[in-house]
Amino acid sequence: MIIGVPKEIAQGERRVALVPDSVKQLVGLGPEVVVETGAGSAAGFEDDAYTAAGARIVQDAGEALGADLVLKVQMPRETTGGHEADRLAEGAALICFLKPLDQTEITQRLVDRKVTAFSVELMPRITRAQSMDALSSQSTIAGYKAVLMGANVLPRIFPMLVTAAGTLQPARVLVVGVGVAGLQALGTAKRLGAVTYGYDTRAVVREQVESLGARFVELDLDTGDSEDSGGYAKAQTEEFYQRQRAELGKHVAASDLVITTALVPGQQAPLLIEADAVRNMRPGSVIVDLAAEKGGNCELSRPDENVVDSGVTIIGHTNLPAEVPAHASQMYGKNLVTLLDHLLEEGRLSLDFGDEITAGSLVTHAGKLVNERLGGSMPKPEPVAETTEAEGEEV
Secondary structure, three states: OEEEEOOOOOOOOOOOOOOHHHHHHHHHOOOEEEEEOOOOHHHOOOHHHHHHHOOEEEOOHHHHHOOOEEEEEEOOOEEOOEEHHHHOOOOOEEEEEOOOOOOHHHHHHHHHOOOEEEEHHHOOOOHHHHHHOHHHHHHHHHHHHHHHHHHHHOOOOOOOEEEOOEEEOOOEEEEEOOOHHHHHHHHHHHHOOOEEEEEOOOHHHHHHHHHOOOEEOOOOOOOOOOEOOOOOEOOOOHHHHHHHHHHHHHHHHOOOEEEEOOOOOOOOOOOOEOHHHHHOOOOOOEEEEOOHHHOOOEOOOOOOOEEEEOOEEEEOOOOHHHHOHHHHHHHHHHHHHHHHHHHEEOOEEOOOOOOHHHHHHEEEEOOEEOOHHHOOOOOOOOOOOOEOOOOOOEO
16 A cells, blocks of 8 residues: 655645654555655655655655545645646545535545545544544644734733832733633643633533633533533524623633634634624733634634734634644644554555444545535445354354
8 A cells, every 4th residue: 555645735734744753653554655745844854854764755746646545634625737636546545634514525526536535623532532633633733822822912921020120910811612722722821821711611621721720711601511422512502602702701801812712513613702892802912713714703803814903913823733833743643643553454444334433534435425424324334254163154
């Protein structure tokens, strides 16, 4: 089997699917790995390092995309040489952030090419899949970077300082949506010396918030059963969101930096901060909206823009992990190697359709949409013939 790693072509994308250490591990599992020249340069990994790890460097993206199994960070995109999805070999396999809940056109292209496609963001949140969970690993980087980006714009320092020139009060940081990114944001802000607060509709995260030295914000709302079976927040009614915005606005107004991370898979991001709430913040305050790509948690957010309104800066960066490409790539590569260790048998892809990890992340196979979450139908596992220990006969 040949595994191909093409250079990412999405604007601003500096990550690479495999770092040299990941290549070394994969080669040890049996496959040959080919890497497009320059694929890791933006993340600090040059061609020589890949060669030393056992990869073969190829000059043409088509050769990497034509491999038996293609590993990417971003979903396939249009290029001058044609759409990346159309350049995949028919019947090949693909693993990447596919965004199948949003990008149905890409999914159909992969069905037409009979590609076996895995979407890493659909990885089930179960214990044995934790080391394969790329969504969590990249959210960790995003939460960290969001704080640094906000701190860089904020005209105040984070820690309290007692100086000869007077006492500087600590910055107040509010994180809305306390998943993986939110927890990392709270931890980072606390390490920088801020007074930290965390809010989430899921009351079960209170203990995690407080374990990081932050205060859990309680609103006068009936959240009920606010968490789905995958550990994500459930969508709420518009009436709930209206009351939530009114209550949350008071805490937003008192904050110097607000980081929002609230997302509901497959839906537009819930609106949590209205324009009036932004205008009640002190001039110089900052909002970093990690949900900007899906419409934003803040009414004034714009994807990949910095908006200034009433002296408040709203940052809508949609790909913060790409701003820390070395470690983001290292973590993502580890996720992929662990997943492939699970999927490969004797150096080749072996699919167990009855396995929760395979069934949860597999989107297309053999010209069909197979993910049940997307309305597909997973092939039934082939029955395994049992034998008697004494005679070795089928029973």
